[in-house]
Amino acid sequence: MTVHNVRIGVLDNDACAMQYITLMLNQLNHRNGLELSLWSTTFPTRAIQECQSGNSPTNILLLDMALNGVTGPQVARILHQVSPETAIIGMTSYEPELYRAEATQAGIPTILDKTTLSEQLPSAIIDVLRTPHPTFTPAAVPTGREPTAMPRLTSAEQRILTLSASGLNAKQIATRLGISADTVFSHRRNIKAKFHASEWHDVITACRDAHII
Known part of the structure; x- marks a missing residue:
């Protein structure tokens, strides 16, 4: 039997669903000639970064069609540009035909x-x-707007970016995460440096233009 060493990622905005799918994949490990290496996230930015520049190539991404503020097909367009070797399997809790045309x-x-x-x-x-x-x-x-590679962010930076995009200010984010406002501003400075941006709104705009927040 041919053994396939496969690295699979799971992107789902529902943490419970993500854990269930990861458990399901673990049950498939060492079966049917599959040796699986898994990673999972609820953040589109994290998934794009992992496929683009992870420690080893991601062979398959299981991609939810409806994410927070972005669709699966939008994420797929970016992934095909930055990680063309990654195959994508879509998944949805709704009727698959609702997404068929856009997914294709x-x-x-x-x-x-x-x-x-x-x-x-x-x-x-x-x-x-x-x-x-x-x-x-x-x-x-879509014409006129090519997907671009995104800088690699830490988990804390991803959380702050997502919360900022949802409209929370630094004090609200600090309260939500149980950290100081100064720490939030420090993370923001690091994120701006990675995006080569002088203003925070330029970071948010870049991420929205790329359809990842």
Whole structure:
């Protein structure tokens, strides 16, 4: 039996669903010739960074179609640019047909129904490994706005960026995270440096333009 060493990422804005899917993947490990290495996140920025510049290549990303402030197809368009070797399997709690057209345009060939994920996932992974990974067609990217590679952020920086994008100020973020406002400002300075931005709103604008917050 051929053994496939596969690195799989899970991006889902529902932490409980993400943990369930990760547990399901762990149960598939060492079965059907699969040796799995897993990572998971609720942050689109983290998923993009991990696929783009993780310690080892991500072979498959399980991508929720409806995330906070961004859709799965929007994330997929960025991933095809920064990590073209990563295959994407879509998943949704809603009717998959609702996303079919947009997903196809974004280079997501498969959308799984979360209610039957345990039945569909093993064969979907095997199908991805057996099928040559198609090249993303640039025509599927909205004209006039090319996805760009994002700087690598820490988990704390990702949380602060997400909370800032939701409209919270530094004091509110500090209260939410149980840290001081000075610490929030320190993280913001580090984030601005990584984005080569002089103003905080420029960081938020860049992330919104890239459809990751």
